[in-house]
Amino acid sequence: MTGPVVFVEPATEHAGHWQDAVIKLATAATAQGHQTVVVTLNGIPGHIHDALREHGIRVAPRTEGPSSRFLALLGGAAHRTATAARCLLPHRRLPHQITLLARCLIEAASLRTAHHTLGRSPEVAVVLTASEALHGLTRALSRTRHLRVVHEVITTEDGLIRALGRLTRPGEVTVLCPTAAVQGEISILFPDLNTDVHPFALAIPEDRITADERTHARRALAIPQGEPVLCLVGGWWPHKDMATVAAALERLTRPLHVLVAGGPTDPVLMHQVATAPNVTLHTRPGSLTPADIRQVYAASDFTAVIRHPGVGKESGLVADCARLGVPLLLSDHDRDLTSRVHGWAVVVPPRDPAALAYAIDHAATHPPSMPPLTAAEDLGLCTPAQMLALFRELSDTLAAKEPTP
Template sequence: MSTPLVLIELYADRLGGHHQRTLTALAQTRPGTLVITPGGAPWAVRDALRDADARLVTQAAGRPARLMTASSRALERVSRAGQRLLRRCPARVRRWPHQITLVSRLLAEAAALRTARRLAPGATGVVILSASEALHGAAAGLGGLPHLRFVHELVTREDAGVRLLGLLGRPWEDRVIALCPTRTVQEQVSGVFPRLRVKVRAFAVDDGLPLTPAELSGARTAFSIPDQDAVVCLVGGWWPSKDITAVDAALARLTEPLHLIVAGSPTDPMVLARWRDLPLVHLHTVPGPVSEPVLRLVYAASDAALVARPPDTGKESGLVMDAARLGVPLIVSDHDPALTARLAQEPWARVFTASRPDHLAGALDALVRQPLALPGPDAPAAVGMATATGQAAFLIQAARELQEPLSCPPPPP
């Protein structure tokens, strides 16, 4: 019988991204998996976990865990208030609320680990799917449980007060393995936490559910797009990791008509209004957050997904992974040399120079004239994505490295 996992996802209640999809895909491979989502989970996720014979827990178990959860939520409210009050202050001052957020996330993770220790004593594969970028050892110490933690990116660095907490938690850093989705993130994490064990592992998994012929044949009707027209989708909120400036300039340079589906949030209404007025752009918008069925509809209607990022953006692109797993061609910037190397010979991907609107406009015009090939079943592996079954096996094997005796005693229960 396969070993169940313990999966902790603090953001399972949020639409968008890969939080829910990865969570459910992993649980489906291991019957009896314990899933801890302190913020709750939508009904679709609950139904999928029930069908997978997973045990879903949304409340902290035990008095210490409940106190940590309450403290975490109080600190997060303080952080949000501080961000509003200090938004016009110098950058060094605006950092303060984010330091509070790091402590809040520490307490939330520790509470979830305590809950896991109480409900699944002796569990092997304990994984925080969306972990904080700081206080790794402190989470293991306060939570009293060795674990794996996916660190998706390094956004907030520890200031003096948080570094002190980090020093106090350092004896437990050997109870943690950080999993980073790309080599770039791994190098960043290792540079800040040289004592921490770090492995490179893509977060998104192939759930084996590419777009079906039925989805592909009917999707354009929902957007009133003729079958013969070219369509590109731009999915996800316009965060700093998206090069919307390059997209904006490229669309104004088009020489061929193009349908553009923009899905997700946040977006800039003024930019969208400008695109709507462009003579060769037919704009369709799907405000976010976007559910999985709607996301599949957007991809099914598209000839290609567009991923534009500034140079040297090294974190994992969930949109690239979406294109590969769903079977959608890809137009992507060369922001990540490792990703560019993976895609160099793929007939379903076209790479353009990052932050070069003229290169992007050329790639979009070329799509109109000559559509890209459809990705085959080997596309997920080509971008480094494991199957859900393979990912679960990897997590169990990595977690076994943490089963030797603790280098210092755990905290009292």
Template sequence: MTIFDAVLLSYDEPMADALYSRLQRTLGGSVKRLHGVHGMRRAYRLCAEVVDREQFLLADGDFAIAADFDVAAVEPLDEGVSLRVWQAVNPVNGLAYGYGGLKLIRRSALREMGQAVDVLAALPGRIEFAQQIAGITRFNQSPFHAWKAGFRECAMLARGSEYGMAADGSRQRVEAWANSRNGEFAPYAAAGAREGVAFAGEFARLRTVRPPERPDVAAGSVCRRSRRPGGGRVSGPLVLIEPYADRLGGHHQRTLVALAQARPGSLVIAPRGIARDTVTGLREADARLVTSPAEHLAAALLAASQLAAGLSYAGLRAFRSRRQPTFLRRFPHQVTLIARCLAEASALRTARRLEPDAEAVVILSASEGLHGAAALLGGLPHLRFVHEQVTTEDAAARFLGRLARRGERQTVAVCPTQAVGDQLSAAFPGLPMVVRPFAVDDGRRLTDTERVGGRTAFGIPPGEAAVCLVGGWWPYKDIGIVDAALTRLKRPLHLVVTGTPLDDAVLARWRGLPNVRLHCVPGPVGEAVLRLVYGAVDAALVARRPGIGKESGLVMDAARLGVPLVVSDHDPDLTARLSGRPWALTFTHSTPDALVEALHEVIRRPPERPGPEVPRLLGMWSAAGQADFLTRTSASLRVEDCRC
């Protein structure tokens, strides 16, 4: 197990998935992946925002790590050193040097990166070059990738190394590239090398005759807009767009309020309206609330969205029978994608009008499709949290998406879990994407008074075991296994149920079970009632069907409030994080007897409560930390990269 975080940075490499799996096997632990970010400077900057530690390992999407690489022997960087580069074997010419090699890098250095043609040469501090070979750089995965690698590397070598390499060393490497004849697609790499050298020569010749500089642009400037230094803490207002702010309760609304409180004066756009409880929290944060479009085009987009939503609803009713052809049953869901895209574009237009210089524009609950179309129609670069991929694009929606493909460069998708990120990368290989948990830790753990008050409110005597089942009974929740387990209980258990929708027939059956004491609170409920529910119980029960990889707001709520968990092993990554924790009992999904055993364990000996360090274990950040991440990530959208 490594003490360093690790990131694979991929773009369009055909073997990236396989090499990512290889990196995970070799390094152990959780290796993160950043995929599809346009522009190398922007991609490296974003890498700094997906890791939790100051020093982390960074691998390119075409790097094949050696199976015997000993990560446990890797020493941290010394003071003043910002980067260490291991050697990689070049498969077409046999060279072994830093090109394409594994890197150990400082997060703070990436945030303070300067300007250079080779982006990492602009890091502050010293750079170390290790003599050990860490793997092979598999850039020769297609003719194009081989040509591009030769062109890019040799253009920079011919221009002059920015790492202090002697001219003779650069010339020898250029010659080796130009004479590449081993390995797959070697002739393409050689051709690219020769053309890269020619390009560098022509570029140098043209620079001897420079046009007059614009008086309003400093020499050497490569940015469209000014930006804050990457290493400093920023605290300006955000634009927070939440299409579901009209709903009561839930960690989406809680995160909205927490982010607004972390950045007072932020603009909150709620195109469907906003719940009263949420309004109260936002007013305390001095947030500006907008629930209607601020310009004519935004109003037209919202009207079109509402029309499409109505058409989708009618289609769902008309084509709900399974006897209908698949394309007809999927048609309403495709229209829903269009409706959500238009609503997002309307909100972005409003944000552009009311807060054009915001630190970051974030759609907190974004659609899983038509990402580029929303950015182009909205006319504003933005971040978008994509929580799950319920509906994929069919032919018509894909056609619209292809028309707006260039808009994907104006957005970054933020996925709360790696599983969602993998799904999104497979569906949208060109969409920039980072993985970052959505829920935030507000630090408001349950107090002893709330725990006593919760038991009193539901009439649960001290010493009697109780668990809660929170949230609507949606298809991805395995209520069937809960139903089967409750019928097999041998000892009494209090069960507190809240949420919407619920199944009245199932609840009626539970009321008649001899060992179940049911307490039902019809939902949705506000934060105050939800805290009473959690305060009344010994553990929160989370049962999901296998393969559901979206972030569990219930797990995050339990962690931040200090409530033990009884959770199914539906998500391998979550199960690994919970394994061996005294405050978490996991049970085999779809196995009622396993759940019965876990519930009996709660009855016999309630688990200890999770401590205040547990939210970070699950990847949660404070609201201030999340706001800083959103600001830094958004800054990358405003940087025009100087290198193709």
């Protein structure tokens, strides 16, 4: 039996990735003989909780130990204060600062819960959706050496938060960034912080969608066989350029089924899509399970990932295409990403509805090529076991740097 492994998921109300990643990582850890704990103080979807339990993985949904309860109490109060401030204050900087503090406290409470549950420090502890700030303070409050996966930098620290951050040194944490762009932002904000770059999305060799699945998915979603289908998967977050997508769909010259899955969406843009002359709209709203997402992709001929120029965060949807074998239309918003999918994705200029409409029209009659079997490797994705090995390597490096008591 090797040392215990802890995953914290999520540390914020919006996860930065499909949450089934924690199932795959925790299952891989258990298969290797680790005692595995998943701490979920902010809650997780029921199907994720059930799947973890089915694999014999211990789930800690509530605080354990007095220090964890105290930190969680403070974190909850800070979160409520941030929510009230967003309603009362005309500018959003202060609410964001309070949210950074709330996330720090909940992360620390989660790690203290893991320590109390195990009765010892974990060999590997990973906050899978960590805050982009107060790294050292989280380490000090939790008293736990850990890794932090920061998917994006949403806000920066103001004076008070910076002062709190300076109270502690972040030397015993490592921030794992899914792209070089995110690492660049983190390194500017925290030049003394340990950082590393590796995609977070996971690859499973057996993931690719089969021809039979495609037929069954069309029947299940009542979409006629043989007619072209574009899917748009996931929430319409600010980094996505859905206005360009909606404008492009209005310009189509050929009939197309558009399958919108997940949320949130923009009701104004949804109406624009629904009333587009050549579009037949289908929707799968709300929270989707991994099986739901797979069915949506299986029912579709291709998907589109259209973002604003300069967005450098990891795209879980592009990773989906690489893993599952889904043809892709991609905006040229990130040159590094474009270079990695060269040869299998159809790349279109950003913020260009006419060019996107032409690409969609062409794809409807000449379906794009499926990603090759090497697509996941091209993106640098690794299996859960390989990701766990990376976590262990980074944790061992931190342990070596830890000062001797």
